[in-house]
Structure formats: C-alpha cells, structure tokens
Amino acid sequence: MTGETAGKWDRARIGQLLINLLVNAVQHGAGNISVDALGHGGQLTLVVSNEGNPIPAAALPTLFDPLTWASRPPRQSGPSSSMGLGLYISRCIAHAHNGTIQARSKDGRTTFTVQIPRFPSHVL
C-alpha cells in the first residue's frame, strides 16, 4: 500500500469488485497472486495480478462484457460455476464510482487495474 488510500465508497460494492478479481486470480490463474493499493492525489489505484496462462489478446476487448469467457464457456453448471459475469459486474461497480477497470495479460502474468476517485462526488 502506497500513499493516501482512504476514501468514501459504496463499501459492499467495492468489496464485491475486489472479491471478483481475487476469485478470478485463484480460479483462472496459477502461482503467485499480488494485490496492491496506491493512492495518488484524489485517485485510488487497485492492482490485482496473477501468474498463469495469459488471456488471449483477441479476448481482451470484450472481456468485461456479460457472459464472456476468455476461451470457451466451461462445462460445469451450478452456483459455483463460471458464470461469465464477474468482470461485467466489476466494471459496473468501477463505472458507478466514476472509475475505470483495465486488463493486461502477457508474459505469463495477468493484471487488472482499477482506478477510482477516492471521494466520488455522488457517493454520499
């Protein structure tokens, strides 16, 4: 953690965003997972990164769309299966906080970067 990271957000939703990224890192990645928070001016940057097979470049532009998987949809079903909604929901939460979310994946490492204002004007 670096800089001033305190802020005023929708606690449950920002928690859900982080959980979605962490579960993905465990579920879809392999090896080390790192999490970091950096405050810089009025912005907070959250970085969740994991080792493992990279997401194909062709899948990156639509990765945050609903019901989207980087390769093919998984076969299993049930409540704990891969719904293809986690990143869509994460993007909704980032946007609702006037923020952004980006994915990068290469050289065996996948990194999700969330940037949100520390004090979004409409979060009371």
Ligand SMILES: Nc1ncnc2c1ncn2[C@@H]1O[C@H](COP(=O)(O)OP(=O)(O)O)[C@@H](O)[C@H]1O
């Ligand atoms: N940390 C990650 N490492 C590798 N692939 C990932 C990671 N996060 C997401 N993905 C890919 O993006 C797809 C969409 O993620 P998500 O919307 O959370 O749906 P899912 O329910 O499949 O986890 C996943 O199915 C996976 O192919």
Ligand SMILES: [Mg+2]
């Ligand atoms: Mg997921």
